[in-house]
Amino acid sequence: MPKLKIEDAGLASGEQALRETSPASRKSRKESKKTMEEQLVEITQSPVEDGEVGSRAARKERKRLKKLKKLQDETVMDSESSKNGSGQVDATTAKAARKAEKARLKASKRSDKEGHTNGDTTLQTRPLSTAMKATSLPYTQDPGLSAIPQADIDQFLADNFISITDPLPSSSALRPLTEFSYLPVTDPAQRAPFKTFKAPTPIQAAAWPFLFAGRDVIGVAETGSGKTMAFAVPCVRGILSLPESQRNNGPRAVIVSPTRELAMQSYEQIMQLAKVSGLRAVCVYGGVPKDEQRKSLKTADIVVATPGRLNDLINEGCADLSKAKYVVLDEADRMLDKGFEEEIRKIINTTPAIGERQTLMFTATWPESVRSLASTFMSDPVKISIGDNPSGDLRANARIMQQVEVVDPRNKEYRLLQLLKQYQSGSQKDDRILVFALYKKEATRIEGFIRSKGFRVAGIHGDLSQEQRTRSLDAFKQGNTPILVATDVAARGLDIPSVKLVINCTFPLTTEDYVHRIGRTGRAGKEGLAITLFTEHDKAQSGALINVLKAANQPVPDELLKFGTTVKRKEHEAYGAFARDVDRTVTAKKIRFE
Numbered sequence: 001m002p003k004l005k006i007e008d009a010g011l012a013s014g015e016q017a018l019r020e021t022s023p024a025s026r027k028s029r030k031e032s033k034k035t036m037e038e039q040l041v042e043i044t045q046s047p048v049e050d051g052e053v054g055s056r057a058a059r060k061e062r063k064r065l066k067k068l069k070k071l072q073d074e075t076v077m078d079s080e081s082s083k084n085g086s087g088q089v090d091a092t093t094a095k096a097a098r099k100a101e102k103a104r105l106k107a108s109k110r111s112d113k114e115g116h117t118n119g120d121t122t123l124q125t126r127p128l129s130t131a132m133k134a135t136s137l138p139y140t141q142d143p144g145l146s147a148i149p150q151a152d153i154d155q156f157l158a159d160n161f162i163s164i165t166d167p168l169p170s171s172s173a174l175r176p177l178t179e180f181s182y183l184p185v186t187d188p189a190q191r192a193p194f195k196t197f198k199a200p201t202p203i204q205a206a207a208w209p210f211l212f213a214g215r216d217v218i219g220v221a222e223t224g225s226g227k228t229m230a231f232a233v234p235c236v237r238g239i240l241s242l243p244e245s246q247r248n249n250g251p252r253a254v255i256v257s258p259t260r261e262l263a264m265q266s267y268e269q270i271m272q273l274a275k276v277s278g279l280r281a282v283c284v285y286g287g288v289p290k291d292e293q294r295k296s297l298k299t300a301d302i303v304v305a306t307p308g309r310l311n312d313l314i315n316e317g318c319a320d321l322s323k324a325k326y327v328v329l330d331e332a333d334r335m336l337d338k339g340f341e342e343e344i345r346k347i348i349n350t351t352p353a354i355g356e357r358q359t360l361m362f363t364a365t366w367p368e369s370v371r372s373l374a375s376t377f378m379s380d381p382v383k384i385s386i387g388d389n390p391s392g393d394l395r396a397n398a399r400i401m402q403q404v405e406v407v408d409p410r411n412k413e414y415r416l417l418q419l420l421k422q423y424q425s426g427s428q429k430d431d432r433i434l435v436f437a438l439y440k441k442e443a444t445r446i447e448g449f450i451r452s453k454g455f456r457v458a459g460i461h462g463d464l465s466q467e468q469r470t471r472s473l474d475a476f477k478q479g480n481t482p483i484l485v486a487t488d489v490a491a492r493g494l495d496i497p498s499v500k501l502v503i504n505c506t507f508p509l510t511t512e513d514y515v516h517r518i519g520r521t522g523r524a525g526k527e528g529l530a531i532t533l534f535t536e537h538d539k540a541q542s543g544a545l546i547n548v549l550k551a552a553n554q555p556v557p558d559e560l561l562k563f564g565t566t567v568k569r570k571e572h573e574a575y576g577a578f579a580r581d582v583d584r585t586v587t588a589k590k591i592r593f594e
């Protein structure tokens, strides 16, 4: 399958942006309210339009559609007959699906050549079943979901600012799962983990059908929007669809996270889904003995891991990912960052090849610098982004109130103390506050300073043992210690209930980290507050920060504007400011000197 470059919705020329939320595409979709199957039947069975009678092109088109229909019917039959007990489709089906997809692509190329449109309307006339055939996993859309008028689906996509860019137009008919009742489950107990939730979040609703259909997906949605369940549900379903004999002989899925605490948290969420179905998962991370992890790896269906420890266990021969066909990079931009890239490459190299595995990347921030690298690990990924942000600019969660105070660096601690007193007074005395520092030593100092003023505080950073880190996080989560001082180990992914306030005592190294840090508040639809102490030392970041504030309609203090509004290009250690223009996938040639 040809590798396609990942581009932003609407940016790539000639790209098939299937569910853009532009008014024009919405209008054209509204015009087409019939189901895909109905339209195919109409095209193939009804008499041709008056003007087309006798036209050679029309006859050719009818012949092409009939051929396509036949291939789809063959595939449907194959898929029905070749399903083994657990619903898995065998190689014949996959072959037929490839055949159908090939024929469809050929036909679509021809129709382009003959001057047919390749826009939204044409895509809407593609049959629902075509999308399913492009993949090997059987996914049948719930009849209730199929019965929803197309206009309502379009409205859902528009209201939730869901933008889907799919390089394979075959799956254009996959509808978002607007309700949990549309989840394809083999046992209603599998819906139990969602009983406290009203409906799937937009990223879950949009990503699930593509993931059930076996596609590679890049999911970009704001912090706290339920991305973990977005990749966890199809992970469990995929394993459950395997025959019993194919389980328990090596992990079938691997989820990689940047920090130990996030890995543990994702593991806990996945376990909620896995245990009701009798699946086993293991969490593999550093800083603790390996024995227990080695033992659990022998029987685990799902591995949630941090990269370093996972590579250790792979090298020891204790972790075999050769059957892991579901690979997730959580906090994907961080995982593709320079610090992790090599580790990730090693891990992915031990999983099945591109096209034979499903590769998923989920994050709240998707900087341009990682996009082309991401494409080297994926096969025709569908890009799903949530938010009124088609260009993919950096955006913070809009429910977080952001306040930036420009302060003298020498007054930072004094101001921090004032803020803690203000936000932990009276009835708010137990409110959770997360304070971010940049360096480990700084975090230790701030924690000591806060404690010396009589506050209950704990710390989490890389200078602490894993046991201390876990103890601090637990104390904060349970409310025994309402203040937690952290470095960026706690910036991404951590889902701590009711963090009322995030204070950035020192600004992070990137604005992406800023967006993740403040995202520890205002989660799952709640409101939050973030206060940032900004000093002249951080002025290189003022332009990018101003953009984030403006995009979320937050006040921009004049003192911040004085530092300048220019966004500095990120510099790469080796390539300097030109990093973005360099193809980092190309390996250097050795020059020989005689």
Ligand SMILES: Nc1ncnc2c1ncn2[C@@H]1O[C@H](COP(=O)(O)OP(=O)(O)OP(=O)(O)O)[C@@H](O)[C@H]1O
Pocket (backbone or CB within 6 Å): 197, 198, 199, 200, 201, 204, 221, 222, 223, 224, 225, 226, 227, 228, 229, 363, 364, 492, 493, 494, 495, 519, 523, 524
């Ligand atoms: N459908 C839903 N409705 C309501 N809450 C949900 C739903 N799905 C998940 N949640 C809850 O939302 C919270 C945030 O979810 P999660 O941690 O997956 O967010 P995230 O998008 O991964 O955030 P981050 O970008 O910070 O990693 C969790 O407490 C989770 O239980």
